[in-house]
Amino acid sequence: MADFETHQYDVVVVGAGGAGLRAAIEASAEGARTALVCKSLLGKAHTVMAEGGIAAAMGNVYPEDNWKVHFRDTMRGGKMMNDWRMAQIHAQEAPERVHELERWGALFDRTDDGRILQRDFGGHRYARLAHVGDRTGLEMIRTLQNNAVHRGIDVFMECTITRLLTSEAGISGAFGYWRESGRFVAFSAPAVVLATGGIGKAFKVTSNSWEYTGDGHFLALTVGADLIDMEFVQFHPTGMVWPPSVRGILVTEGVRGDGGVLRNSLGDRFMFEYIPEMFRTETAETEEEADRWYTDKKNARRTPDLLPRDEVARAINSEVKAGRGSPHGGVFLDISSRRDADYIRRRLPSMYHQFKELADIDITTAPMEVGPTCHYMMGGVRVDPETQQSTVPGLFAAGEVAGGMHGANRLGGNSLSDLVVFGMLAGRHAAEHSTASGSPAPVPEEVLDGHAEEALAPFNEHGEENPYSIQNDLQECMSSLVGIIRTESEMLEALDRLKVFKERLARVHVEGHRQYNPGWHLALDLRSLLTVSECIARAALERQESRGAQTRDDFPTTDDQWGKRRVVIRQQDGEVVVSQEPLSEMPEELRQLVEEEG
Amino acid sequence: MSEAVTLRIWRGDAEGGEFREYQTSTSEGEVILDVIHRIQAEQANDLAVRWNCKAGKCGSCSAEVDGKPCLLCMTRMDLFETDETITVAPLKAFPVSRDLVTDVSLNYELAKKVPPFNPVPPEPDGTYRMQQIDIERVQEFHKCIECFLCQNVCHVIRDHDDNKKHFAGPRLFIRVASLDMHPLDATDRKDLLADELGLGMCNITKCCTEVCPENIRITDNAIIPLKERVVSRRYDPVVWLGRKLRSRT
Numbered sequence: 001m002a003d004f005e006t007h008q009y010d011v012v013v014v015g016a017g018g019a020g021l022r023a024a025i026e027a028s029a030e031g032a033r034t035a036l037v038c039k040s041l042l043g044k045a046h047t048v049m050a051e052g053g054i055a056a057a058m059g060n061v062y063p064e065d066n067w068k069v070h071f072r073d074t075m076r077g078g079k080m081m082n083d084w085r086m087a088q089i090h091a092q093e094a095p096e097r098v099h100e101l102e103r104w105g106a107l108f109d110r111t112d113d114g115r116i117l118q119r120d121f122g123g124h125r126y127a128r129l130a131h132v133g134d135r136t137g138l139e140m141i142r143t144l145q146n147n148a149v150h151r152g153i154d155v156f157m158e159c160t161i162t163r164l165l166t167s168e169a170g171i172s173g174a175f176g177y178w179r180e181s182g183r184f185v186a187f188s189a190p191a192v193v194l195a196t197g198g199i200g201k202a203f204k205v206t207s208n209s210w211e212y213t214g215d216g217h218f219l220a221l222t223v224g225a226d227l228i229d230m231e232f233v234q235f236h237p238t239g240m241v242w243p244p245s246v247r248g249i250l251v252t253e254g255v256r257g258d259g260g261v262l263r264n265s266l267g268d269r270f271m272f273e274y275i276p277e278m279f280r281t282e283t284a285e286t287e288e289e290a291d292r293w294y295t296d297k298k299n300a301r302r303t304p305d306l307l308p309r310d311e312v313a314r315a316i317n318s319e320v321k322a323g324r325g326s327p328h329g330g331v332f333l334d335i336s337s338r339r340d341a342d343y344i345r346r347r348l349p350s351m352y353h354q355f356k357e358l359a360d361i362d363i364t365t366a367p368m369e370v371g372p373t374c375h376y377m378m379g380g381v382r383v384d385p386e387t388q389q390s391t392v393p394g395l396f397a398a399g400e401v402a403g404g405m406h407g408a409n410r411l412g413g414n415s416l417s418d419l420v421v422f423g424m425l426a427g428r429h430a431a432e433h434s435t436a437s438g439s440p441a442p443v444p445e446e447v448l449d450g451h452a453e454e455a456l457a458p459f460n461e462h463g464e465e466n467p468y469s470i471q472n473d474l475q476e477c478m479s480s481l482v483g484i485i486r487t488e489s490e491m492l493e494a495l496d497r498l499k500v501f502k503e504r505l506a507r508v509h510v511e512g513h514r515q516y517n518p519g520w521h522l523a524l525d526l527r528s529l530l531t532v533s534e535c536i537a538r539a540a541l542e543r544q545e546s547r548g549a550q551t552r553d554d555f556p557t558t559d560d561q562w563g564k565r566r567v568v569i570r571q572q573d574g575e576v577v578v579s580q581e582p583l584s585e586m587p588e589e590l591r592q593l594v595e596e597e598g
Numbered sequence: 599m600s601e602a603v604t605l606r607i608w609r610g611d612a613e614g615g616e617f618r619e620y621q622t623s624t625s626e627g628e629v630i631l632d633v634i635h636r637i638q639a640e641q642a643n644d645l646a647v648r649w650n651c652k653a654g655k656c657g658s659c660s661a662e663v664d665g666k667p668c669l670l671c672m673t674r675m676d677l678f679e680t681d682e683t684i685t686v687a688p689l690k691a692f693p694v695s696r697d698l699v700t701d702v703s704l705n706y707e708l709a710k711k712v713p714p715f716n717p718v719p720p721e722p723d724g725t726y727r728m729q730q731i732d733i734e735r736v737q738e739f740h741k742c743i744e745c746f747l748c749q750n751v752c753h754v755i756r757d758h759d760d761n762k763k764h765f766a767g768p769r770l771f772i773r774v775a776s777l778d779m780h781p782l783d784a785t786d787r788k789d790l791l792a793d794e795l796g797l798g799m800c801n802i803t804k805c806c807t808e809v810c811p812e813n814i815r816i817t818d819n820a821i822i823p824l825k826e827r828v829v830s831r832r833y834d835p836v837v838w839l840g841r842k843l844r845s846r847t
């Protein structure tokens with residue numbers, strides 16, 4: 001028998017970003033013995049990097065704003081692919097969750113009358129994002145972290161889950177290893193909440209960290225849960241492009257929200273040329289109108305610089321292809337000529353710092369160079385909108401790893417709110433589930449031994465493949481063949497190459513021993529990364545239309561029939577299987593909200 | 599455009615270790631973390647180093663470069679002459695786990711000792727009113743990314759292992775200050791500061807402030823005001839009583 005420690009909990013939360021922390025807080029408030037497991041140190045999850053803000057229709061800046069407008073914006077931004085019920089719950093609950101963060105000590109920037117200030121962001125009709133300068137995620141994660149540590153939640157940091165455990169009744173726990181010692185851990189629990197975030201490391205240019213290898217997607221798939229919308233990968237329009245070492249690092253949409261504009265090498269504000277039909281009535285036609293909109297939302301329409309991200313990313317891509325790009329293959333993002341230096345430094349301190357330190361650029365005097373970067377996974381584990389339970393009993397998912405909420409394209413700011421709204425629901429229902437189902441049947445020792453053996457394979461085999469080169473080749477492949485613009489022949493080629501990567505992974509070899517060995521960690525993460533890459537390519541191939549984040553060169557328009565269908569992915573006999581299902585019908589009163597003109 | 603560089607990186611674990619030399623290349627605009635990642639990918643797959651954001655936002659990648667504590671992801675290669683060997687070592691004040699990774703769990707344990715945020719009741723509509731000017735100081739403290747560089751340079755911790763038990767260190771003082779100066783908080787943490795967290799042991803050398811990558815003025819804005827509050831609270835019975843009564847209501 002392999003040597004491992006065992007623990008018993010009511011609820012195990014995998015992931016300690018905003019979603020995982022909120023879930024753990026709720027589960028423990030419901031009386032569940034709760035474990036919180038994460039790959040990095042506590043407080044270092046992606047949520048800490050979020051910049052621009054958290055969307056909630058509090059109406060502090062524009063009293064006209066309310067959940068209905070927020071719901072409408074979210075559905076239209078998602079090209080109507082969203083699970084309408086999730087979008088509704090999200091829009092209704094977000095304000096209360098933001099106020100709750102304040103009750104827990106978060107200090108958002110203020111309006112003149114002392115309430116929470118809200119800023120403009122792409123696709124949101126009104127200034128809606130509560131924020132703290134451009135470090136909102138830090139405020140949020142620290143608030144949740146400080147709250148969580150006083151609730152008796154047991155935190156397992158730098159501990160990676162590699163397998164979920166199941167019995168006939170559903171989930172029975174999780175299996176993983178401590179990164180520091182390399183020793184194995186088995187958790188027994190009737191409810192597991194996945195809050196593992198996204199998949200950005202499948203692509204070469206990304207705003208995401210080493211942690212984003214799609215572990216939660218993979219874990220869910222392997223125990224029989226459905227994944228949905230996997231074709232929808234968000235490329236954020238503004239990542240840094242120069243110098244090469246920072247390529248992909250995010251430049252917050254807040255720059256445009258606070259007055260920055262995009263220009264090509266001719267100095268033109270090219271976004272006016274790329275206004276799609278769907279947003280024409282709510283988008284400014286002239287620069288004069290667009291500039292007026294920042295202060296007068298009643299009589300002017302939104303600047304096209306703040307169209308939803310999919311539109312802006314495609315536009316930048318086209319400008320660069322047409323030869324109107326910046327020297328390093330991006331476009332210019334200019335706030336220096338439009339706002340004074342003090343304002344820029346106050347509103348965007350971390351952008352100022354980031355460009356100054358990493359690119360030798362003073363954004364108060366010079367434009368930034370920006371281009372698309374892989375940023376967010378809309379697709380994920382299919383969940384019940386009311387409970388966040390997946391199609392496997394006892395398995396819950398919340399945050400970026402869950403699918404449905406954002407449809408074909410996420411609006412900026414809607415992730416942080418998603419985390420707390422659905423993190424809370426997941427925690428509550430996981431706790432209820434565990435009370436109702438009691439302790440799970442013990443997992444047979446052979447099964448645990450099998451998981452341990454599998455995890456150790458990279459040491460034992462006489463392989464010769466370097467995990468870093470597999471990852472590198474995978475990223476090249478996904479970026480060039482399944483990136484922003486897709487076409488059938490290229491995706492088929494990607495699928496062929498993915499097979500080869502899988503074979504190579506079977507021959508991977510890592511040096512050294514089990515103690516804090518990043519090569520080994522990567523070799524294990526690559527399993528998830530290759531599997532989610534395959535899911536993305538297959539789903540993208542299946543959807544024969546362009547919609548939201550999915551742009552097909554061979555099917556360049558949206559197709560009404562496809563607008564009613566969802567791509568679902570499951571695993572059967574170890575193979576990834578793709579199918580289509582009809583979207584659920586939206587109630588009439590919600591449909592009317594969405595169809596309202598801007 | 600790439601240039602050759604030599605790094606001396608500490609390799610080892612709690613039992614001991616040594617510096618090893620690696621030759622590799624670097625190109626325009628790189629930070630030292632890029633070079634370490636190149637070495638990791640090409641020559642030493644098992645080289646342990648922490649990182650997440652690569653943009654100075656998460657505080658994971660703290661280490662000592664040529665003896666100077668810094669964030670590896672914000673330390674540019676063009677700070678160094680190409681012909682000099684750059685030495686990279688783990689943080690000195692914390693026990694080594696492996697290579698550049700140290701055991702910083704003590705900081706998380708200490709954080710549990712600080713009584714949580716305890717807000718006054720909200721306005722009738724269930725929300726709070728606060729003026730921007732009244733929260734700016736605490737917002738400065740909230741910028742802390744928990745890189746623990748300040749803990750690493752503070753001589754009270756760095757030079758005297760025994761002190762760790764009675765001295766919480768600058769990061770924790772920032773945390774307490776952020777609660778103490780929070781306009782909505784109603785708990786008194788001054789006894790804790792003086793008796794358990796060892797605020798008195800700080801002799802205001804300001805090394806912590808100098809190293810903070812978030813430019814938080816740890817000493818001037820947090821530690822000194824906290825010291826003043828502890829003193830006036832302990833020796834001025836009127837202030838003390840006033841605060842006590844307030845925090846009871």
Ligand SMILES: Cc1cc2nc3c(=O)[nH]c(=O)nc-3n(C[C@H](O)[C@H](O)[C@H](O)COP(=O)(O)OP(=O)(O)OC[C@H]3O[C@@H](n4cnc5c(N)ncnc54)[C@H](O)[C@@H]3O)c2cc1C
Binds near residue numbers: 016207398416417419
């Ligand atoms: C630079 C940047 C800026 C952003 N800005 C904004 C913004 O302004 N507004 C907005 O709404 N959104 C923003 N986003 C998006 C948003 O931050 C993320 O989508 C969100 O934080 C994800 O939160 P999460 O809780 O789902 O996951 P994360 O915060 O990513 O946490 C994932 C957790 O899962 C753990 N984990 C993963 N796999 C495993 C495993 N196998 N075992 C154990 N633990 C595991 C990780 O260690 C981590 O703790 C931004 C994203 C980035 C990258």
Ligand code: SF4
Binds near residue numbers: 754799817
């Ligand atoms: S000022 Fe105080 S806390 Fe800061 S380094 Fe000096 S002794 Fe330590």
Ligand code: SF4
Binds near residue numbers: 743745749813
């Ligand atoms: S106060 Fe500054 S140096 Fe200390 S942990 Fe926070 S960010 Fe790091």
Ligand code: FES
Binds near residue numbers: 649655656659660672
């Ligand atoms: S990697 Fe986040 S601060 Fe360096």
